[in-house]
Amino acid sequence: MAASSSSSSSYKPVLTVESINPHVPNVEYAVRGELSNRANDYANILAEGKGKERGLAFPSVVSANIGNPQQQPFLAQKPLTFWRQVAALTEYPALLDAKLPDDVFPRDVKDRARHILDDVGSVGAYSHSKGAASIRKHVAEFIQERDGHPSDPEMIYLTAGASAGVQLLLSILIAGPQVGVMIPIPQYPLYSAALAFYGAQPVRYFLDAHHDWAIDVDAMARQVDESRQKGIDVRACCVINPGNPTGSCLSRKNIEDILKMAHDKRLVVMADEVYQANIYQPDTLPFISFKKVLRDFEKDEATKNIASEVELVSFHSISKGVSGECGRRGGYFELTNISSDVEAQVYKMASVNLCPSLQGQIGVDLLVRPPRQGEPSYELWKHETQSIHETLEARSKKMAGKFNELEGIQCNEAQGALYLFPEITLPQKAIEAAQKEKRQPDLFYCLKMLDATGICVVPGSGFGKMPDLEQRKVFLRTTVLAKETDEFVERFGTFHKKFLEEYA
Amino acid sequence: MAASSSSSSSYKPVLTVESINPHVPNVEYAVRGELSNRANDYANILAEGKGKERGLAFPSVVSANIGNPQQQPFLAQKPLTFWRQVAALTEYPALLDAKLPDDVFPRDVKDRARHILDDVGSVGAYSHSKGAASIRKHVAEFIQERDGHPSDPEMIYLTAGASAGVQLLLSILIAGPQVGVMIPIPQYPLYSAALAFYGAQPVRYFLDAHHDWAIDVDAMARQVDESRQKGIDVRACCVINPGNPTGSCLSRKNIEDILKMAHDKRLVVMADEVYQANIYQPDTLPFISFKKVLRDFEKDEATKNIASEVELVSFHSISKGVSGECGRRGGYFELTNISSDVEAQVYKMASVNLCPSLQGQIGVDLLVRPPRQGEPSYELWKHETQSIHETLEARSKKMAGKFNELEGIQCNEAQGALYLFPEITLPQKAIEAAQKEKRQPDLFYCLKMLDATGICVVPGSGFGKMPDLEQRKVFLRTTVLAKETDEFVERFGTFHKKFLEEYA
Known part of the structure; x- marks a missing residue:
C-alpha cells in the first residue's frame, strides 16, 4: 500500500459547490x-x-x-380514527388476538387489518415494487367508481407520496437539456426544482391572477410552438388541479381544451390531483379528473382517438384531502396510454427503489376504501x-x-x-x-x-x-x-x- | 382553442424507449x-x-x-415485539390511555412512544427534512458509543432506507459523464444501477473470489491512476462492509489502507454498512466502522490529517440486522468531513423530498436505542x-x-x-x-x-x-x-x- 501523503494542510476537498452536480x-x-x-x-x-x-x-x-x-x-x-386503528393493528398484529375491551378496535377495523395482512404478510417486508397487489386493485376500483371508466391495477404504482412519483416520471421523461416541460406559474416548486435537477427547460404558462387563475389554452399552444421554434423539445405539460398555490379549480371545458391541445401538440399530460378531495364549491366546480375527461372522449367519434392516444400520468396522495397523513409518505400514480415498453422501464426504475413504505401503502388503501355505510366505523369516520x-x-x-x-x-x-x-x-x-x-x-x-x-x-x-x-x-x-x-x-x-x- | 386533429391513427406516442432518458x-x-x-x-x-x-x-x-x-x-x-409495540402506540396514541390489561404494553414501550410523540407530534406530520431532531440525536449517541468518537446530529440524515441515501449522495456527487465512481465487483447492483441512471462511469475494483473476497488496495490505487489517465474524473469509492453479495468482512488493516488510499487519491468514501449487525465471526472479524478507523487516525501525528480530511459518507439501515424491517423504509447516513457549503446543498435536496416516512424514522430510533438491561422489555428483546x-x-x-x-x-x-x-x-x-x-x-x-x-x-x-x-x-x-x-x-x-x- 502506497504511503499516504502526510503533509497536506493543503488538502482540497473533492466535494465543493463548484465540483458537484452543477444542476x-x-x-x-x-x-x-x-x-x-x-x-x-x-x-x-x-x-x-x-x-x-x-x-x-x-x-x-x-x-x-x-x-x-x-x-x-x-x-x-386530528388523524382519522379508522386509519390509525388499522395502522396500529397492522403494526402489532398480536392486538388482533389480545383480550381487549370490545370498543378498542371495531370489527371492521380488525377485518381490514386482517385483509391487508393477508396480502402483505408483514409491514416489515418489502412488497412488490409497484405496491401490494390488493391495494393496487382497490385503487383501480376507486378510480373506476370515481370516473365511470375502467382502471387497470397493473398501471397503478404506489409511491412514497406524490412528489416521489412526479420525480420518477420526470426523470424518465427528460432525455437531455433540450427537453422542455410545461409548468404553470404560479406552481408548487417541486416542478421547477425537479426540472432544474434533471436539467430540463421549464416552459412556463401563466395563470391569470385577476381572473381566478384561469388557464389560457390557446396561449399554451402558442407557447409550445414558440418554444419548439427555439429548439426546445417540449414533451409534457404539468397541470395542478385543484391548484397549488392558487386554490383554483379547473372546469370540464378547461380540462377538455388542455387534453385536445396536448393531443394536437403531442404532449404527455402530468395531472397533479392531490387536492381532489379539497373542494369548496362542489356545485359549480366539482373535481373532475383528467382521466375521466380523457376517457369520456371515447363517446364522440370526433374525439375518440384522443381518448386512446394522449399519454396521461395522474398523481394522488394521502398527504392532503381530509386525511392529511403527510408523514406516512403514501400516494400513487396511474399510467394511461403509456406504451408497454416504456411502462416496463418505469417498473424497472421503481424496482431499484425496492418499494414505498408499507404504512404509506396502507394509507392509500384507507384513502380509496373508506368505511361504508352500515359498517361499525362509518359514523365516526x-x-x-x-x-x-x-x-x-x-x-x-x-x-x-x-x-x-x-x-x-x-x-x-x-x-x-x-x-x-x-x-x-x-x-x-x-x-x-x-x-x-x-x-x-x-x-x-x-x-x-x-x-x-x-x-x-x-x-x-x-x-x-x-x-x-x-x-x-x-x-x-x-x-x-x-x-x-x-x-x-x-x-x-x-x-x-x-x-x-x-x-x- | 385550436381544433384537435381527428385523423390521427398515425399518432406517434411521445414516450418510447428511444425517446426517454437514454440512461x-x-x-x-x-x-x-x-x-x-x-x-x-x-x-x-x-x-x-x-x-x-x-x-x-x-x-x-x-x-x-x-x-x-x-x-x-x-x-x-418474526418482527421484534418491542419495535412493533412502540410502532402501534405511535400510530394510535389513544392506546396509551385506554384501559388495557397491564401486560399488553410494558411501561418502557409506553415511555418510548410518548418520548417519540413529544418530538414528532404525530406520525402523520412531515418532520424536519433531515428527520426528527430527537431521533438524529439518538443516532449520534449510538455512533459515539459504537466508535468512541463524537458524532454531530446535524450531520445525520434519516432516509427511506439506505438505497435512498446512496442515490441522493451519488446524484449530488456525479457532475457529468466524465465522473467515475469506484464500485466493488461483485457488488449489490444498486450501485451500478445508480451510476447508469446518473450517467457516470463505474470504475470497478475486483474482490478476490479465491481469497475470501479480499480487496487489493494497491490494485485499487493503480486503477484510479489508469482511469484518470483515460480522462475519467474518479472521485468516490463505494465499499460494502460486510459485503453484499460476498458475505465477507473487512479487517481494520483493510479499512485503514482504503482510507489512506482515498486520501492519497482524493476520493470520497461511501461506506455501505447496512449489515454491521450481521457478523458471524466476531472474535476474528468484528464489525469496525469506517468512521471509527478514520477518527482513530487522529491519534497518530503521521495520519492526523487523514482523520480530518477524507470525506466520508456512512450508510446504515433498519432493513437488515436482526430487525429486518424492510417495509418501513428507514435508514440514515452520516456526513464526515463534508464542507458546510456542500452539506447545505444536501440539505436542500433532502428538503425537496420533504421527509422520510415517520415509521421508518421511528424504526431508526428503535435500532439505535434498544431496551437497556433492567427495563421491562429487555429480556424479551x-x-x-x-x-x-x-x-x-x-x-x-x-x-x-x-x-x-x-x-x-x-x-x-x-x-x-x-x-x-x-x-x-x-x-x-x-x-x-x-x-x-x-x-x-x-x-x-x-x-x-x-x-x-x-x-x-x-x-x-x-x-x-x-x-x-x-x-x-x-x-x-x-x-x-x-x-x-x-x-x-x-x-x-x-x-x-x-x-x-x-x-x-
Whole structure:
C-alpha cells in the first residue's frame, strides 16, 4: 500500500459547490428555504424557553408555509380514527388476538387489518415494487367508481407520496437539456426544482391572477410552438388541479381544451390531483379528473382517438384531502396510454427503489376504501371527515374575508386545496427597503412578518415569477390550517397595518 | 382553442424507449429481473391453486433473491415485539390511555412512544427534512458509543432506507459523464444501477473470489491512476462492509489502507454498512466502522490529517440486522468531513423530498436505542434478537456445508451479511445449452432451478462481471433466510444433481 501523503494542510476537498452536480445549486425550493430555516431557529429558541431573553415578540411559531395538517401544536388536525386503528393493528398484529375491551378496535377495523395482512404478510417486508397487489386493485376500483371508466391495477404504482412519483416520471421523461416541460406559474416548486435537477427547460404558462387563475389554452399552444421554434423539445405539460398555490379549480371545458391541445401538440399530460378531495364549491366546480375527461372522449367519434392516444400520468396522495397523513409518505400514480415498453422501464426504475413504505401503502388503501355505510366505523369516520372538511372550508372563508378587510390586500376565496394566495400591494418605500437588502420585496415582507409575528408563509416569488405584474404587487401563500384562525388573522392584520405605517 | 386533429391513427406516442432518458434503458437491476418476474408468475399460479394444472413441480416459491427477512410465508422472520409495540402506540396514541390489561404494553414501550410523540407530534406530520431532531440525536449517541468518537446530529440524515441515501449522495456527487465512481465487483447492483441512471462511469475494483473476497488496495490505487489517465474524473469509492453479495468482512488493516488510499487519491468514501449487525465471526472479524478507523487516525501525528480530511459518507439501515424491517423504509447516513457549503446543498435536496416516512424514522430510533438491561422489555428483546441472530448463523453454516457436499459447488462460510455466494462449476454442455438460448450460463442455471424447484436466487453476473473466471465457473447469490433450511437444501441438491446428469 502506497504511503499516504502526510503533509497536506493543503488538502482540497473533492466535494465543493463548484465540483458537484452543477444542476444541484440551481435547484430552488422556497417552501423550505431561508424563511423556514429562520422559523425553525425561532421555534428552537421558544422551545428552550428563551423567547423573551432573545427578544422574540411572539409566543409561538405558526408554520403556515407547508401543507402539513397534523403538525403540532398549531395545526394539530386530528388523524382519522379508522386509519390509525388499522395502522396500529397492522403494526402489532398480536392486538388482533389480545383480550381487549370490545370498543378498542371495531370489527371492521380488525377485518381490514386482517385483509391487508393477508396480502402483505408483514409491514416489515418489502412488497412488490409497484405496491401490494390488493391495494393496487382497490385503487383501480376507486378510480373506476370515481370516473365511470375502467382502471387497470397493473398501471397503478404506489409511491412514497406524490412528489416521489412526479420525480420518477420526470426523470424518465427528460432525455437531455433540450427537453422542455410545461409548468404553470404560479406552481408548487417541486416542478421547477425537479426540472432544474434533471436539467430540463421549464416552459412556463401563466395563470391569470385577476381572473381566478384561469388557464389560457390557446396561449399554451402558442407557447409550445414558440418554444419548439427555439429548439426546445417540449414533451409534457404539468397541470395542478385543484391548484397549488392558487386554490383554483379547473372546469370540464378547461380540462377538455388542455387534453385536445396536448393531443394536437403531442404532449404527455402530468395531472397533479392531490387536492381532489379539497373542494369548496362542489356545485359549480366539482373535481373532475383528467382521466375521466380523457376517457369520456371515447363517446364522440370526433374525439375518440384522443381518448386512446394522449399519454396521461395522474398523481394522488394521502398527504392532503381530509386525511392529511403527510408523514406516512403514501400516494400513487396511474399510467394511461403509456406504451408497454416504456411502462416496463418505469417498473424497472421503481424496482431499484425496492418499494414505498408499507404504512404509506396502507394509507392509500384507507384513502380509496373508506368505511361504508352500515359498517361499525362509518359514523365516526363520516363525522371526522365532514368536520375536518367543514373546518378547512370555514377557515379558508374567514381568512380570505379578513385579508380582504386589510388595506392593500386582495384575496380570492379558495375553490379547492389547502391554501390562500392573497395579492398584496406594498408601499413604494418597502420596495426600496427590500432593494437595499437585495431581497425580493415579497420575501422582505414575509421575513418582517415572521420576525414580528412568528407566522411563516411562502413568498409568491417562490412559485415562479409572474409576468406583467406591477413591482408593488406581490403574493404570498398561506395554508388555511392554523387551528387558532382568529389569532392568526389578528397577528397578521396587526403586523400588516404596522408595516404599511412604517413604510408609508 | 385550436381544433384537435381527428385523423390521427398515425399518432406517434411521445414516450418510447428511444425517446426517454437514454440512461434509463441502460439501468440493470438483477435482484428483481426476468428471474424474479417469472417467480412472481409462479407464485400467482400457486396462489390461485392452479399449480398442478399448470404443471408446476413444486408446492411453493422460495424468494431467496431478496434480503427480505419478514416475507411470508417462507422466510417469515418474526418482527421484534418491542419495535412493533412502540410502532402501534405511535400510530394510535389513544392506546396509551385506554384501559388495557397491564401486560399488553410494558411501561418502557409506553415511555418510548410518548418520548417519540413529544418530538414528532404525530406520525402523520412531515418532520424536519433531515428527520426528527430527537431521533438524529439518538443516532449520534449510538455512533459515539459504537466508535468512541463524537458524532454531530446535524450531520445525520434519516432516509427511506439506505438505497435512498446512496442515490441522493451519488446524484449530488456525479457532475457529468466524465465522473467515475469506484464500485466493488461483485457488488449489490444498486450501485451500478445508480451510476447508469446518473450517467457516470463505474470504475470497478475486483474482490478476490479465491481469497475470501479480499480487496487489493494497491490494485485499487493503480486503477484510479489508469482511469484518470483515460480522462475519467474518479472521485468516490463505494465499499460494502460486510459485503453484499460476498458475505465477507473487512479487517481494520483493510479499512485503514482504503482510507489512506482515498486520501492519497482524493476520493470520497461511501461506506455501505447496512449489515454491521450481521457478523458471524466476531472474535476474528468484528464489525469496525469506517468512521471509527478514520477518527482513530487522529491519534497518530503521521495520519492526523487523514482523520480530518477524507470525506466520508456512512450508510446504515433498519432493513437488515436482526430487525429486518424492510417495509418501513428507514435508514440514515452520516456526513464526515463534508464542507458546510456542500452539506447545505444536501440539505436542500433532502428538503425537496420533504421527509422520510415517520415509521421508518421511528424504526431508526428503535435500532439505535434498544431496551437497556433492567427495563421491562429487555429480556424479551434480548431473547428475540439473539435467537434471530443464532438462527441466521446456523442456517448460513448449514447451507454452506450442504452446498459444499454437492459436486462442483464451492461455498465460503459467510463472515457477515445475509447471503451465501457459492461458486458453481457448470458442465460444458450446460454452457452450450445456455449459449443456444442466448442467456448467461448462470441465468440459465438459475432459471432451470426456479422451474424445477420454485427457488429464486440471483445469478452472479447480476453483481457484475468478474475477470479471469473460467467460463464454466459461475456464482449465484442466495439469502440465508429460508425458514425450512432442510427443505431448501434438499430441493436445491436434488435439482443440482439432476442438472449435472442432464448436461453430463
